[in-house]
Amino acid sequence: MKHDLVLRVIGKLLIPYILLFALYVQFHGDFGPGGGFQAGVIFAAGIVFYALIFGLENARQVMPDRLVETMLSSGVLIYAGVGLAGLFLGGNYLDYFVLDPNPVHGQHRGIFWVEAGVAITVCGVMLKIFYMFASRGRSE
Amino acid sequence: MQAQAGAGRRGRDDIEALIIDILLVLMAFTVLILVRIRHLFTVVVLSGIYSFLMATVLVALDAVDVAMTEAAVGAGVSTVLLLGALHLCKSEEARPAHKPWIPLAVSVSTAALLIYGAMGLPDFADPDAPIHHHVVPRYMQNETDVPNVVTAVLASFRGYDTLGETTVVFTAGAGVIALLRRRRKAVEKADGK
Numbered sequence: 344m345k346h347d348l349v350l351r352v353i354g355k356l357l358i359p360y361i362l363l364f365a366l367y368v369q370f371h372g373d374f375g376p377g378g379g380f381q382a383g384v385i386f387a388a389g390i391v392f393y394a395l396i397f398g399l400e401n402a403r404q405v406m407p408d409r410l411v412e413t414m415l416s417s418g419v420l421i422y423a424g425v426g427l428a429g430l431f432l433g434g435n436y437l438d439y440f441v442l443d444p445n446p447v448h449g450q451h452r453g454i455f456w457v458e459a460g461v462a463i464t465v466c467g468v469m470l471k472i473f474y475m476f477a478s479r480g481r482s483e
Numbered sequence: 484m485q486a487q488a489g490a491g492r493r494g495r496d497d498i499e500a501l502i503i504d505i506l507l508v509l510m511a512f513t514v515l516i517l518v519r520i521r522h523l524f525t526v527v528v529l530s531g532i533y534s535f536l537m538a539t540v541l542v543a544l545d546a547v548d549v550a551m552t553e554a555a556v557g558a559g560v561s562t563v564l565l566l567g568a569l570h571l572c573k574s575e576e577a578r579p580a581h582k583p584w585i586p587l588a589v590s591v592s593t594a595a596l597l598i599y600g601a602m603g604l605p606d607f608a609d610p611d612a613p614i615h616h617h618v619v620p621r622y623m624q625n626e627t628d629v630p631n632v633v634t635a636v637l638a639s640f641r642g643y644d645t646l647g648e649t650t651v652v653f654t655a656g657a658g659v660i661a662l663l664r665r666r667r668k669a670v671e672k673a674d675g676k
Contacts, residue, residue, distance in 0.1 A: 377547075450629065453642075471659065
């Protein structure tokens with residue numbers, strides 16, 4: 344699909360907004376619908392869209408395999424790390440009230456990092472599975 | 484005045500119900516066509532359409548976050564993954580060796596059970612339904628001060644569940660890497676010999 348002019352132009356117009364919308368869903372998740380999972384999936388869908396139009400190799404330059412694999416595991420580690428931080432600060436595992444002197448701010452902080460972890464892992468997994476499937480036909 | 488507002492609200496609810504019914508009928512049509520068609524490319528595209536219809540139903544039911552997931556995963560990423568898989572195999576579904584009577588009986592009886600069970604459910608959006616009691620009043624007191632209750636429940640009240648879900652997603656990704664990467668190495672080794 345590299346030579347399809349309409350797709351290229353529409354893709355170039357839309358992809359920044361898809362990625363921006365993913366970030367909006369992520370950081371506005373406290374107030375409106377959405378959250379980590381949705382944000383990660385939408386971000387991954389934007390990159391997959393880019394890969395479909397401009398080719399897998401270009402997408403791999405934007406999001407290298409090493410970065411995607413790091414995202415895959417670091418999201419879960421961030422999530423579990425928030426839990427451990429609660430333990431070290433004297434609360435229970437995944438207790439956000441102790442993360443800040445003001446308990447309500449602590450909740451916000453905990454939810455922010457937890458959602459970030461979910462988004463990073465989900466985005467990484469989606470992209471990794473896509474890369475794996477898309478590059479299979481080529482090597483064989 | 485109040486009666487008028489009530490009537491207007493009821494009219495709006497009727498229109499919403501009509502929209503949802505139309506979408507559900509379209510989904511049923513899509514499934515019937517899906518069952519009959521053997522050309523796999525058409526099947527993949529039709530299942531993408533099915534997911535989009537489902538996402539629209541979810542928007543009409545005010546479940547926007549589920550709708551976003553359905554549109555992005557069901558209609559977007561999984562359609563692309565299925566097309567990628569289709570690239571590796573035949574594009575025509577093989578005829579089954581046996582008549583599908585047993586699977587048909589299983590699915591029809593499951594559907595009958597589900598419909599029977601659904602008749603015992605409380606009415607849609609009934610404030611007295613059991614799911615709106617139990618722990619929900621405490622969730623709604625909102626000690627986390629996060630306006631979106633869904634986020635508060637997912638990330639804070641039920642943080643352990645979400646940690647488990649994230650681990651499941653991670654495990655799925657790790658499993659795909661383990662399966663596909665080994666095969667690629669084996670192929671390279673075979674080429675080397």
